[in-house]
Each structure stands twice: as C-alpha cells, then as structure tokens.
Amino acid sequence: MALPPKPWPTGMAEQCEPLVRRVLAPNPSPYTYTGTQTYIVGNAGDVALIDPGPADEAHINAILAAIGDAKVVAIMCTHTHRDHSPAAAPLSERTGAPVVGCAPLVIESDLPRSDEAFDTTYAPDRVLEDGEAMTGTGWTLRALHTPGHTSNHLCFALEESGALFTGDHVMGWSTSVVIPPDGDMGDYMKSLDKLQARNDRVYYSAHGEPIEKPRQLVRGMMGHRRQRENQILRLLGARARTTPEFIPEMYKGLDERLVKAAQMSVTAHLLDLEKRGMVSSTSEGIWALA
Known part of the structure; x- marks a missing residue:
C-alpha cells in the first residue's frame, strides 16, 4: 500500500476514542508504514501503554508529554520486534511502571528478513498468559495469545469498549509477514480463526489506520x-x-x-x-x- 501524503502526525497524541490515544513514532520504513503507533489506554488518573515502540528519545518524550500527570501502571508489549518493545525499558525507568505482556524472544539468524529483527533488551517484569488481564481506573486489558507472526505475539482486548489492539498480527496497511523459523503459518491461521470467532468492534494495530470492519478483514486475510x-x-x-x-x-x-x-x-x-x-x-x- 502506498504511504499517505505528509504531514503525518508523528509525535502527536491523537484521540481514537474516549479511553484510547495514540502517538506515532518517527520510524517509517517498508516494514513499519508511517511508523509504530504507541497506544495510551485510560484517562482517569492511571494509564497503560501498549507497544512503546523504538528507543527513540523524541518518541519517548512525546509519550511522556501525552501522559502528563497520569500514573503509568503497565507498559505492555505485543511482541519483541525492535520497532515495538525497545522503549519499554527507558519508559519503565522514568515512570516506575512494570513491563508486562509477551514473553521474551530473540531469534538469531543470518537469513534475510522482511520485517524488523528482535529486541535483545526486552526483559518483562511479568508475562501475561492467555486470558490474563491488567486493570486500571475504568479499563481492563485482557491478553489473547496470537502466535504466528512471532511465537510470543499477544493481542490485548479493551473490554470496556470492544477494541482490540492487534500489534502486527492484523495490521491496518498490509498483511502480516510470517517468517520461519519462529513465524509459523499454521499457528498464524489458527490465531486468525481465534479472532474471527470474536466480536470486537474495532482493531487498533501498531501500523496503519483503525480497522472498522475487523471480521470482514480477517475473513479476507x-x-x-x-x-x-x-x-x-x-x-x-x-x-x-x-x-x-x-x-x-x-x-x-x-x-x-x-x-x-x-x-x-x-x-x-x-x-x-x-x-x-x-x-x-x-x-x-x-x-x-x-
């Protein structure tokens, strides 16, 4: 898909719905579209961050500015490609929030890739099992195990609004790449089946616009x-x-x-x-x- 015309909202906090804002990182590439989108969930004193993105100082500062005086209670990662999780550690240091979500995973391979390599710095304080939840004031984020793009990939369901944060499993601009040895096509198809059986209202992916007809898109994929x-x-x-x-x-x-x-x-x-x-x-x- 062709890139949208500039200017892109890099570094800006955009309101997606009452409980959700997003901040676009300055890391556009053939793998990331206009960049990685970090989501801020919650607005009543405590928030969670989903996919903190690359360890880019401008992006980290933009996230902190968007948070303001709110307390960060969780920094949540869908998977450990280096456009998603490296900012977790510096944000944890500055906010005191734990890093939770997917399991650590690093694949060493000399094979060419068509996506980002793995983040070797990722060290979660807590790994969420399928169905486990993080909660804050007015929000609940429940983990869904969705392997395929990577074996450690998670999605997060915002139960109060019917939104699903899909990371790279389902994206708003392209199909997800599945690269062996860690990427597994059979697992990926099973994970799509899992989402197709749900009734989520909207998908917020790490790259691209919100997906307003999620089941239709999954069926097409x-x-x-x-x-x-x-x-x-x-x-x-x-x-x-x-x-x-x-x-x-x-x-x-x-x-x-x-x-x-x-x-x-x-x-x-x-x-x-x-x-x-x-x-x-x-x-x-x-x-x-x-």
Whole structure:
C-alpha cells in the first residue's frame, strides 16, 4: 500500500476514542508504514501503554508529554520486534511502571528478513498468559495469545469498549509477514480463526489506520492465505520445484526488492503443508506433492 501524503502526525497524541490515544513514532520504513503507533489506554488518573515502540528519545518524550500527570501502571508489549518493545525499558525507568505482556524472544539468524529483527533488551517484569488481564481506573486489558507472526505475539482486548489492539498480527496497511523459523503459518491461521470467532468492534494495530470492519478483514486475510496455499499445490501438481521457482508464477511483476520476502512467505506455507503431510522436500531443497 502506498504511504499517505505528509504531514503525518508523528509525535502527536491523537484521540481514537474516549479511553484510547495514540502517538506515532518517527520510524517509517517498508516494514513499519508511517511508523509504530504507541497506544495510551485510560484517562482517569492511571494509564497503560501498549507497544512503546523504538528507543527513540523524541518518541519517548512525546509519550511522556501525552501522559502528563497520569500514573503509568503497565507498559505492555505485543511482541519483541525492535520497532515495538525497545522503549519499554527507558519508559519503565522514568515512570516506575512494570513491563508486562509477551514473553521474551530473540531469534538469531543470518537469513534475510522482511520485517524488523528482535529486541535483545526486552526483559518483562511479568508475562501475561492467555486470558490474563491488567486493570486500571475504568479499563481492563485482557491478553489473547496470537502466535504466528512471532511465537510470543499477544493481542490485548479493551473490554470496556470492544477494541482490540492487534500489534502486527492484523495490521491496518498490509498483511502480516510470517517468517520461519519462529513465524509459523499454521499457528498464524489458527490465531486468525481465534479472532474471527470474536466480536470486537474495532482493531487498533501498531501500523496503519483503525480497522472498522475487523471480521470482514480477517475473513479476507484467511482467504488470501488459502489462495496462496492452493497456488503452491497447483504448481507442485505440475512439477517439483525449489522455493525460488514458485515466485515468478505466484507473484507476477514483483518488485525485485520484495523477492526475498515472497520466498520467505512461500517457505512458511510449504513448512505448514509439510507438517500436514501434503508436501515433502529433499535435502537439496526440492519440494513435491507428498
């Protein structure tokens, strides 16, 4: 998706709804759209921060200015990519608030990525299990375990308003990337099923605009992934092939800069199909129908 025209509201506290404000970080990139959005939940004396973002001093100061005299009772992270969690530690030092949310996770890999690398500094005071909640004055945030984009990914449901903070699991500008070995396509699809079974009113993702028709979007995302899976099976029905050989037929006219990302996405699908006994691979990296 093309970037919206500037100026972007970087560093500004924007009111999304009575209990929710957002502050855009100055870290736009092909992975982050216009930047990472930090959400401030609560307005009656105590607040929680969701996805504090990169450890950028201007962004940290913008968050603190938006908070004002309110007490921060929790700094909550959906996952540990470095555009989401590095500001947790400095904000915890300045506010005294605990860091809670996802489990720590660092994947060391020399493989090319199509998203941000992991944050090695993340050290939560408390890891939230599926269904556990953080509460403040007039607000309740309940954790939903949504692995797939990463194995430690969480969403947070604001029970008072029906909003769901989706991190990178469902975004307002692009489909989420699923990159092995930590990203898992089977888990990702199960997590989409989990959201589809809910009745959330709106999604607030870390990147892009609010999603006003969330179940419709999730249904479309699931259909897109199934379409890619069917493409792979059809191509293997014609002949066995290596992962790079899928790309010209599956992604016609693809920008050369996105080829590696497409290969990683295909790999995630192939590994999931292999787990389900539908395809197999050789030691030379050749895939075929099982």
